[in-house]
Amino acid sequence: xxxxxxxxxxxxxxxxxxxxxxxxxxxxxxxxxxxxxxxxxxxxxxxxxxxxxxxxxxxxxxxxxxxxxxxxxxxxxxxxxxxxxxxxxxxxxxxxxxxxxxxxxxxxxxxxxxxxxxxxxxxxxxxxxxxxxxxxxxxxxxxxxxxxxxxxxxxxxxxxxxxxxxxxxxxxxxxxxxxxxxxxxxxxxxxxxxxxxxxxxxxxxxxxxxxxxxxxxxxxxxxxxxxxxxxxxxxxxxxxxxxxxxxxxxxxxxxxxxxxxxxxxxxxxxxxxxxxxxxxxxxxxxxxxxxxxxxxxxxxxxxxxxxxxxxxxxxxxxxxxxxxxxxxxxxxxxxxxxxxxxxxxxxxxxxxxxxxxxxxxxxxxxxxxxxxxxxxxxxxxxxxxxxxxxxxxxxx
Ligand code: PLP
Numbered sequence: 001x002x003x004x005x006x007x008x009x010x011x012x013x014x015x016x017x018x019x020x021x022x023x024x025x026x027x028x029x030x031x032x033x034x035x036x037x038x039x040x041x042x043x044x045x046x047x048x049x050x051x052x053x054x055x056x057x058x059x060x061x062x063x064x065x066x067x068x069x070x071x072x073x074x075x076x077x078x079x080x081x082x083x084x085x086x087x088x089x090x091x092x093x094x095x096x097x098x099x100x101x102x103x104x105x106x107x108x109x110x111x112x113x114x115x116x117x118x119x120x121x122x123x124x125x126x127x128x129x130x131x132x133x134x135x136x137x138x139x140x141x142x143x144x145x146x147x148x149x150x151x152x153x154x155x156x157x158x159x160x161x162x163x164x165x166x167x168x169x170x171x172x173x174x175x176x177x178x179x180x181x182x183x184x185x186x187x188x189x190x191x192x193x194x195x196x197x198x199x200x201x202x203x204x205x206x207x208x209x210x211x212x213x214x215x216x217x218x219x220x221x222x223x224x225x226x227x228x229x230x231x232x233x234x235x236x237x238x239x240x241x242x243x244x245x246x247x248x249x250x251x252x253x254x255x256x257x258x259x260x261x262x263x264x265x266x267x268x269x270x271x272x273x274x275x276x277x278x279x280x281x282x283x284x285x286x287x288x289x290x291x292x293x294x295x296x297x298x299x300x301x302x303x304x305x306x307x308x309x310x311x312x313x314x315x316x317x318x319x320x321x322x323x324x325x326x327x328x329x330x331x332x333x334x335x336x337x338x339x340x341x342x343x344x345x346x347x348x349x350x351x352x353x354x355x356x357x358x359x360x361x362x363x364x365x366x367x368x369x370x371x372x373x374x375x376x377x378x379x380x381x382x383x384x385x386x387x388x389x390x391x392x393x394x395x396x
Contacts, residue, residue, distance in 0.1 A: 014132040017358030025352040036381040038369040039352040043243040048291035054283035058276040067275050069266040071098025075278040078285040089223040097262040100273045102237030102250025112261045114139040118168035125363030145362045152179035156190045163199040173206040174219050178359045178368040179328045180321030188220040203232045209324040211241040214300035230255040242284045247277040299325040302371040309382040325371045332365040349388040351381045
């Protein structure tokens, strides 16, 4: 056997459960099975027409070349206006970096800020890319629990106890993937003030779902808290809010010298985000917002419906989500672990869902179900989950 050609660091990166289960589900479909996809986190809506048209026009006008690595100035101006309007964060184009999707902002934050041995406080369960990028850069992942008994919000006392002189970064994801719960304004303020007053740590504030809050409350950005703008790297993007996952467009807002480092990372990796995606993004941000409202209301209806339907099933308990498009029920009382539950649910009942533990240890006993699917499919999935759970009880 030849030695592996791969550098050791590659083994530090981890994949994403969603892509793994999607591949398994697709393989079953190829065998003729009918599968309902509740594993993947992307809106099942078309990108709004006005945004599509802006991109067509840009391409027809030949705006298809490289742009500045940091992003087009006009796109960054539109982002600055948007941040003020929707987040009360005052910023300017020098503090904004546009990237292909928001994921590079996570990667670059770790590459730019984390030295080996630095501690990073990370929501658990949380978006898997956080932990993967922390490990990749030699940082130490410190779990900040999101527990059902706290409505999946971080506990301020726990946060205070985790902060120390080695803490370089705290990640807050509001609203949260995978729980579908937001951090209330009051709680967020408490958390951010603790970080401000008890440490020198920076915050990666991932706000990618902040327009998908069902009761239209606004999420508080840590960048809007007094004294914290320069200690925040605000992450947002177009994938979820505007159903633009494949356009690959996101951005970060941060102090200008960190933005300069991110731009250098862009030069050395992506070059720039796609020019026509950046031009379409201006229309997304400044144009009509009715489609965002429509999508948010649809996700709200489906998520609340599914959580209630799951609560009718003996052995499943589900807190009603208030944001994003995820439902995060506990299957603990069914007596089989969440990994086995998800695996058998796919193979025996044809519903693709994710094991909560693929989002970290404290996600155990839970499933993540995405409601980015039609109401009809969600209703059929709920019926299949009920029948599958009943079949487990019949065999106990
Ligand atoms: N942050 C969170 C919490 C997410 O769930 C996602 C996507 O699933 C991202 C960031 C990255 O989004 P994208 O790179 O598609 O813009």
